Amino acid sequence: MFNEMYQSNSEIRNQYNHINSWLKNMSSQIISQKNEEAETHFRNIGITFSTNSETIRERLIPFDLIPRIFTNTEWSKLEKGVIQRSKALNAFLSDIYNQGEIIKANIVPKETVYKKISFEPSMIGFSPPREIYSPIIGVDLIRTDTDKYYVLEDNCRTPSGVSYMLENREIMMRMFPDLFLQNRVLPIDDYPTRLLQTLMSLAPIKCENSEPVVVLLTPGPLNSAYYEHSFLSDQMGIEMVESSDLFVEGKYLYMKTVDGPKRIDVVYRRIDDEYLDPLCFNSQSIIGVAGIMDVYRTGGVNICSAPGSGIADDKAIYIYVPEMIKFYLGEQPILDNVETWNCEKKDHLKYVIDNISNLVIKEVDGSGGYGMLIGPKSSTVEIEEFKNKLIHNSNGYIAQPLLDLSFSPTLIKNQVEGRRVDLRPFCLMGKEAQLNSGGLTRVAMNEGSFVVNSSQGGGVKDTWILAE
Amino acid sequence: MLSRTAENLYWISRYMERAETTARLIDVGYRMSLFPNPNGHNNEWESVLAAAGAIVGYKEKYDTINQVNVEDYLFFDEDNPSSIYNCILNARKNALIVRTSFTSESWLAINKAYQEILKLKENKFVTADLPNLTEWTIEQVNLFRGSIGSLLRNDGYNFLFLGLFIERADNSARLLDVKYFVLLPKPKYVGGSLDNVQWSILLRSLSSFRAFRWAYDGNVTATKIADFLVLNRDCSRSLSFCIQNIVDHLINLKCSPLKVDKIYQTIKDLNASIQQEKIEAIIDYGLHEFVSQFIKKISSVDSDIQKEFFY
Numbered sequence A: 001m002f003n004e005m006y007q008s009n010s011e012i013r014n015q016y017n018h019i020n021s022w023l024k025n026m027s028s029q030i031i032s033q034k035n036e037e038a039e040t041h042f043r044n045i046g047i048t049f050s051t052n053s054e055t056i057r058e059r060l061i062p063f064d065l066i067p068r069i070f071t072n073t074e075w076s077k078l079e080k081g082v083i084q085r086s087k088a089l090n091a092f093l094s095d096i097y098n099q100g101e102i103i104k105a106n107i108v109p110k111e112t113v114y115k116k117i118s119f120e121p122s123m124i125g126f127s128p129p130r131e132i133y134s135p136i137i138g139v140d141l142i143r144t145d146t147d148k149y150y151v152l153e154d155n156c157r158t159p160s161g162v163s164y165m166l167e168n169r170e171i172m173m174r175m176f177p178d179l180f181l182q183n184r185v186l187p188i189d190d191y192p193t194r195l196l197q198t199l200m201s202l203a204p205i206k207c208e209n210s211e212p213v214v215v216l217l218t219p220g221p222l223n224s225a226y227y228e229h230s231f232l233s234d235q236m237g238i239e240m241v242e243s244s245d246l247f248v249e250g251k252y253l254y255m256k257t258v259d260g261p262k263r264i265d266v267v268y269r270r271i272d273d274e275y276l277d278p279l280c281f282n283s284q285s286i287i288g289v290a291g292i293m294d295v296y297r298t299g300g301v302n303i304c305s306a307p308g309s310g311i312a313d314d315k316a317i318y319i320y321v322p323e324m325i326k327f328y329l330g331e332q333p334i335l336d337n338v339e340t341w342n343c344e345k346k347d348h349l350k351y352v353i354d355n356i357s358n359l360v361i362k363e364v365d366g367s368g369g370y371g372m373l374i375g376p377k378s379s380t381v382e383i384e385e386f387k388n389k390l391i392h393n394s395n396g397y398i399a400q401p402l403l404d405l406s407f408s409p410t411l412i413k414n415q416v417e418g419r420r421v422d423l424r425p426f427c428l429m430g431k432e433a434q435l436n437s438g439g440l441t442r443v444a445m446n447e448g449s450f451v452v453n454s455s456q457g458g459g460v461k462d463t464w465i466l467a468e
Numbered sequence B: 001m002l003s004r005t006a007e008n009l010y011w012i013s014r015y016m017e018r019a020e021t022t023a024r025l026i027d028v029g030y031r032m033s034l035f036p037n038p039n040g041h042n043n044e045w046e047s048v049l050a051a052a053g054a055i056v057g058y059k060e061k062y063d064t065i066n067q068v069n070v071e072d073y074l075f076f077d078e079d080n081p082s083s084i085y086n087c088i089l090n091a092r093k094n095a096l097i098v099r100t101s102f103t104s105e106s107w108l109a110i111n112k113a114y115q116e117i118l119k120l121k122e123n124k125f126v127t128a129d130l131p132n133l134t135e136w137t138i139e140q141v142n143l144f145r146g147s148i149g150s151l152l153r154n155d156g157y158n159f160l161f162l163g164l165f166i167e168r169a170d171n172s173a174r175l176l177d178v179k180y181f182v183l184l185p186k187p188k189y190v191g192g193s194l195d196n197v198q199w200s201i202l203l204r205s206l207s208s209f210r211a212f213r214w215a216y217d218g219n220v221t222a223t224k225i226a227d228f229l230v231l232n233r234d235c236s237r238s239l240s241f242c243i244q245n246i247v248d249h250l251i252n253l254k255c256s257p258l259k260v261d262k263i264y265q266t267i268k269d270l271n272a273s274i275q276q277e278k279i280e281a282i283i284d285y286g287l288h289e290f291v292s293q294f295i296k297k298i299s300s301v302d303s304d305i306q307k308e309f310f311y
Helices: A014-025 A028-045 A072-096 A110-114 A162-175 A177-182 A191-200 A226-236 A292-297 A309-313 A321-329 A346-354 A380-392 B003-034 B043-051 B055-061 B067-075 B084-101 B104-122 B127-150 B155-183 B196-205 B209-215 B222-231 B239-251 B257-276 B279-285 B287-310
Strands: A063-070 A136-145 A148-155 A214-217 A239-241 A246-249 A252-257 A260-263 A266-269 A302-304 A359-363 A397-401 A407-412 A415-424 A426-429 A433-435 A440-444 A458-465
Touching (some): A014 A063, A028 A162, A063 A415, A072 A148, A148 A309, A162 A177, A162 A458, A191 A426, A226 B084, A252 A292, A346 A380, A346 A397, A407 A458, B003 B067, B003 B084, B003 B155, B003 B196, B003 B287, B043 B055, B043 B067, B055 B067, B067 B084, B104 B127, B155 B287, B196 B222, B222 B239, B222 B287, B239 B287
Parallel strands (some): A063 A458
Antiparallel strands (some): A136 A426, A246 A252, A252 A260, A415 A440
16 A cells, blocks of 8 residues: 555655645644635636536535645656657557558557447548647556556546646645745646647648637536636637537638637537537537538648547557557557456456456446446445446456555545545647646545545545656 | 627626616615505505516516515516526626636626525525625625726627616616606606605615715706706716717727627717707606607617627
């Protein structure tokens, strides 16, 4: 068991010294007061989880006051690893929608790619600007030891959570300015600027503006990440549009403005592939723009991330990422994958069924911590149920060992207790590849829990990277 | 600027303005209920409902007019589109969509109002709290108005103010219309001071009670009040002030000069004539007729703005 703050001899790790004394000096009363202050702040700015019904009070994600801290040395390894991975994933996308070298080389089986729903046939033979398919990649990492990190999954479509990363920092700086005077914490607030630069560097061929017009496409206020959409467009100073603001005419995409139509160069879309274009994908979609794919394929607009990027974060493709890194970059992977059994394969399936009570079983298309089985924490009945599912739909599942996620000190009822955490840093890929000096630390607030997802009681923490 | 953004901004300030008007009306009703009234205690509440344009909706819901129900209907009722609750809810709904086009302070002002009114609504209110509630509402609206002072003076700013003054012009005119009988019969027939209570209702509901005293010396007469509320350019609620501001913010728009001019042509005569008008002439012509025409005109400007700019 690895603890982020305490060494095995229960001494405090250096980077936590200030935090430790700060914690000791904080009375229960102050903690309650600060918690309340943070909650009020989050409610006031409207960073809430779901806005389904305006009469029901919106949910807040629990925020923990104790930051999670990385030293500069620890971070630089993660930084290199995440950027390496993001490059390989983009190279993979470019390859499978064009030559398919990795398939010809028998590294990734062709049915694992071409038979997936997330493989988008309309992208075959088309290359987006700079061959960047996925300009924003969120990599979910866990730590099991001082120098041991694993990638749990990649998010290549439209990873969310970056607004929490930024707001968590804002509230911490507001409530505890002294902490930032004592500790040399690298700033993260340039993320929106870098995101905008990244998107602008991905303008399509036919773009005529020296400063491309970028918009953020949102499904609307009912979407659970709506706060993030408005936050990011605000910070970037770009229009946040809904499909009804857009239309296609003569091979270009326009938005309706009070001045009349205005041409758009880059769409940072926060809606799923399926809904993008009713003429190309789901014809029932009312949140998409008819004809946008046609404009995209003829170089009139860029869509970020590219349709069909989702194949790269498919749980069955995940298994091959270390091989991809070797194949495309000629490098050794810096970050490890979690050992994964693909139930598609007969021998793997047999192993999984024999060892099910020691494994975590996940749906290939599942997310949010739903539809999974944590073997060591499940009853015999649940296990038997899952065995049945595996036998009848072996293609739909993968299995992994239950990893010992690191513990981070967390305030539970004003007492410091250990809770498990993961980390999602955000990698930007445009003209250059860069990793923001921070990330979103999610914490499983329930004692003993391994599930950090906000939909299942997970909370968040500010994440510090210290300057050298 | 997105057309939809312009539309959202326009409606945010309309709803906030409407919330204030409703709050002032409730306040007037409350004050009246504390005075002895020869016509029975509930008389004033009916006229408050009428001024709020809520009498039809109210009667669908309640058989009798009494203070508790009227207060609840005007303040919290989800079925009353002009209740303060709904105004704030709708302002926030619009603000949620255009957070990116105004300052974070403006969003905070609206969202805090929203968070608080949810709590107020949960706690069963008692009548004695009513002055606090109306005061609270006016405070929220003022916070919002203060916050938009730091906006960029771009088209968004002008659309916000177009919404504000269209709503205010309409509200002021309707109040005048509902209460015009206070100023009638003709001044020469009344000849002297008006019923103190009646005119104070009108002025208070337009947040102009003290301003009037400052603006006019001597006796309170119907002519003076009508002049103040219709023609006085110093009174921030008068019809004349509202129309001048609509014109100003319209011609300040930088977008689509052709559309701006088209709407300007329809409103410039009204603005010019109201400048030259004498109050005696209006009263002779009929205040009710004058105000009705004004309301019609404002409503057509409103629909022109919506048609031209919001698609």
